[in-house]
Amino acid sequence: MIPKTESEIGRCLEDKEWRMNNLYTIVDEGGIKKPYRRRWTQQDLANSRHGLDVVLKSRQHGISSESDIDMLDDCVFNDDLRCGIIAHTKLDAQEIFETKVKLPYFELPEFIRRLNPHTKCDSCTLTLTNGSSIRVAVSFRSATTHRLHVSELGKICAKYPKRATEIKTGTMPSVHPQLGGKAIIEGTAEGDAGYFHDLCIQAQAETAEAKKKGIPLNPKQFKFHFYSWFQDPKNVLDPAGVKISDELKRYFKGLYDEHAIELSPEQKAWYAQTKDGAGGLGRLMKREHPSTVQEAFESSVEGAVWGLEMEKCYSDGRVGFYPHLEQLPVYTFWDLGYHHATSVIFVQFAGEQIRVIDHHRERGRGAAYHAKVVKEKPYNYDKHYFPHDVMQHEKGSGIILGDVYA
Template sequence: MQICLQDALWRVCSGALYQIMVKGDQDEEALIQAFRPNRTQQRLIKRLWYRNLILKARQLGFTTLICILWLDHALFNANVRCGIIAQDREAVEKIFRDKIKFAYDHLPEMLRTALPLARNNATELLFAHNNSSIKVATSMRSGTIHRLLVSEFGKICHMSPIKAHEVVTGSLPAVPKNGIVVIESTAEGQDGEFYHLTQAAKKIHELGRKTAQKEYRLHFAPWFDEPNYRVNPDMVVISARDQQYFENLEATHGITLDASQRAWYVSERDVTFSGNPQKMWQEYPSFVDEAFQVSREGCYYAEQMTLVRKQGRITTVKYTQGVPVNTFWDIGNSDGTGIWLHQRVGLQDRFIGYLEGWGEPYAYFVKALQTTGYLWGKHYLPHDAGHERQGAVANVSPLKMLSDLGLTHLVVVNRVLDLQQGIQITRDCLVGDVWFDAEGCKEGIAHLDGYTKSWSKHRGTWSDEPLKNIHTEGADSFRQFPQALAQGLMNVKIKPKGIKRGRSGGWMS
């Protein structure tokens, strides 16, 4: 036994040391079983690198595997720090209780006695025999972390870009070059740090070159890696459209699925996700790009943006000297702000840039505009810009705050009677002479592409209400442009004096 304990692979894979909780069949209570990595988990162990990115289908056991690996590393190596970042407090408590603490409490009694705890709280275990620890939290910034798992990073990026930024700038740099990072998640659309990290890792994989020590190795785990994802095909109707999907998988990607797997896929989509194909692509992808695929069916501007691309109106569109630059803002009650930069040149409406940020003060955006050195026209704000909001000292409206920062020629765009009317005006605008700078408007274009209807589980179809997500500010700020046009606000000559005059000849004049 003593010799076996010196082998990390034996300790993790033998089933002799670590116990885990698994779901019982037929709604039974959770069961306890010895942990033995399945085929997909074994493949990850063999390919584990210094920096790892796992794009996965749901419930393939990667979080459990990494928790066992980190616990084992802390138990059998002195003075190491192992960390797990979870998406929220509830996930922190669940991972610590059901995966870390449970596995430690169910070690063989003799081993647990030899590896005692010095500290045991709701999120951390510190071991008395070697001063190593394992901790679960929503953020980790201080000190060195030798092993780090970021669980469901795609969801963190989607729900809180600010927290995602903290992970990238604070937590990941805390891992030394010879430490190990694992980032695992299902996909959450074509935006955010997880998407960009995945694309970079995918590019390295496709080039077939060796991964540098500080680069991320891509590990992709499709849904059909799970052998239990099968149901009786006699109980599920496969439509002609579904049949075409499976045939395309085989013809294009070489993915051959048997009848029971196809039946499971259709059943899972229709029952769990009420027939929503996009949720199925995200949660149970068949290939890497599908995980980030956006369904055109629910996207408000899909047809219009397709036409924009077909006509070559996403290209190089630079600032034209001497022509005023207008800005169109969304200032939501949430942390997000989006700003489009626009010039009218002849009959063309040219969008030369897009700014966005989360949790930043208005001074941040004013400074960003100031540094461009552009000649400014009007700044168009949403209808609620005049409403007072709670501040640190007093209740002040965004309109007043921007004016106090020296921004002049502020125009409030009236609210449309119906949101769908505003969306239709935007669609009509996009088929007109509207141009985008591909680089300067890259993030904004992604928001127009990703602005989608919410899915009604009750009706099993798209609703008329927009999905509130990371794309909202970018799409709403762009919508101020066609609404301002429709209200005749852009044909009014700029008055010599705005709400508050800037210095003569200055950037805000």
């Protein structure tokens, strides 16, 4: 609706949905200034917000833009709100302030800015005459935060764990959802540990449980949201000339067989080019553009030991349940330790397959203990393979390790 009279303007300005889709300007992914219009994921998030919300997502859904424009709108049209945005880095904080707070405010119609002019707009802080304000920083503490947006918490947890702890113990307690406070935490996954991972897993379980029982979440519970790469209509490409590897063909088949995710040829082409094309993401693809929640947290972390190799094992379908075959012998392979763990893997050779069927790992125990654990396993052993230091004397007992394991 385009208001033409003063009364129509008044009715439109009372409608937050109208304001969000008609008043604001943003800078898009291509760096172009354009009117803000909610896309499907942004509208879905707006319609399904709870109060405390955690969003696991693939890249470029516009979740940050939605969160920050929503916060700015609340400040412009509500008095005395103290709002905060936590960014991944100081450079990101400056960028968010310039493009998602300052620019949208100064692009508002002049009569709206005259009704609520700013008293401060620098140092990543916007303060308005109605007493509302937005501050963008890498961390902060406050007695009360009425609106909070934490951007890329997964990356913060991975690179700045102390800052993540500060957010958990210092920032989050300042949001009081039972009094109307709201917080949205979003990001891509960065491994299967840390505050963001734990928050997503717990929120996912509690959200599913509440839905199953037909009851609402309580104000202090987080609602879980997930947006995958294929939910973004931009993620398509003409399949002509795009090579899809056998590995990806198996991957796409697995998405359909296991998750009922059916992709179009254009979506498959986009995924293949983004992952395997020149300058593609490679093994980081699942982290940046997950198809499922489980996949997001299974993906390898940059710098992880054997990360690339394990990613290929998952893609090839070589990670699964491989039970002990009683008709075949078992071989063990040892890495000896005391102050660090002694590790033993149990292997069977079935045709061309090398099947790892069991694993023992423990630290602070002597050779006799580990030998006993292995002997008590219900396996028919053929050979045990040890490193060269098996002929050294054990600390404490002085016995030769090889004699214990013989």
